[in-house]
Amino acid sequence: MPELPEITNLARQMDKQLRGKRIVGVEVRQEKVLNLSLQDFTALVLNKTIGPVTAKGKWVFMKLEPDAYFLLSLGMGGEVLHHEPGEALPDKYRLRFDFPDGSALSINFWWFGYAHAVLAGELAIHKMTAALGPSPLDPDFSYEKFGRLLEGKRGGLKAFLMDQKNVAGIGNVYIQSILFRAKLHPNRGIPTLTEDERRRLYEAIRGSLKEATDLGGLRYERDLFNQIGRWDLELRQGHPCPRCGTPIEKMKTGSTSSVVCPACQKMTANHRGRP
Numbered sequence: 001m002p003e004l005p006e007i008t009n010l011a012r013q014m015d016k017q018l019r020g021k022r023i024v025g026v027e028v029r030q031e032k033v034l035n036l037s038l039q040d041f042t043a044l045v046l047n048k049t050i051g052p053v054t055a056k057g058k059w060v061f062m063k064l065e066p067d068a069y070f071l072l073s074l075g076m077g078g079e080v081l082h083h084e085p086g087e088a089l090p091d092k093y094r095l096r097f098d099f100p101d102g103s104a105l106s107i108n109f110w111w112f113g114y115a116h117a118v119l120a121g122e123l124a125i126h127k128m129t130a131a132l133g134p135s136p137l138d139p140d141f142s143y144e145k146f147g148r149l150l151e152g153k154r155g156g157l158k159a160f161l162m163d164q165k166n167v168a169g170i171g172n173v174y175i176q177s178i179l180f181r182a183k184l185h186p187n188r189g190i191p192t193l194t195e196d197e198r199r200r201l202y203e204a205i206r207g208s209l210k211e212a213t214d215l216g217g218l219r220y221e222r223d224l225f226n227q228i229g230r231w232d233l234e235l236r237q238g239h240p241c242p243r244c245g246t247p248i249e250k251m252k253t254g255s256t257s258s259v260v261c262p263a264c265q266k267m268t269a270n271h272r273g274r275p
Ligand SMILES: [Zn+2]
Pocket: 241, 242, 243, 244, 245, 246, 261, 262, 263, 264, 265
């Protein structure tokens, strides 16, 4: 499942490759991925010129000049691929944009995703993206800002960080690396964090996500040019902890599972959050 590093890379590549191109053809093979009727969607997208492409959490925001946005979420995963003029298209895709030079963009979802179009003036009322919290790679995501997000929160750390309304872009892959680097247990109660631990957590969030972004994302995810990333998982169940050598354990945390080092990421009775 792509998270902030993969989506950030994808948006950067799309910005570089597609900005300034006019969409002269739209094919939708699965209308239920749209937020509008096919006719209304096409009206917002067709003959628009692609402007800046950015990432917010797990969403790609593509400005369509002059007055709209194309918003894309890959859900559990998918492929967003650029095709040179004359290059064969993949058999399977849900949506395709064509450009005047014969190049194309195809979008496929493995399970279910969202391909939405909104008027620029109505972006603020697009519910799924308007509710997103700040992205940790944004330049203004400071330690102070992060501290304010944690204020008054009572639950466990993992659930908090994976809720896209709190912080946007962290899923069940990068959370493992973040908590390991911060030496914190996934179920650690937010009110029990010390100043030092909050600082470690902030550094781990920024550090892990930035490092993975610089490496093109996870080794299992593909980019706009069908290339895999170079970032590898740090923890594997049963393998020795890279820091202390203790075997890594897998445990259930809410509806997801986590891999943790039982020595580095200790949880004591005093560490529990209040429900
Ligand atoms: Zn360890």
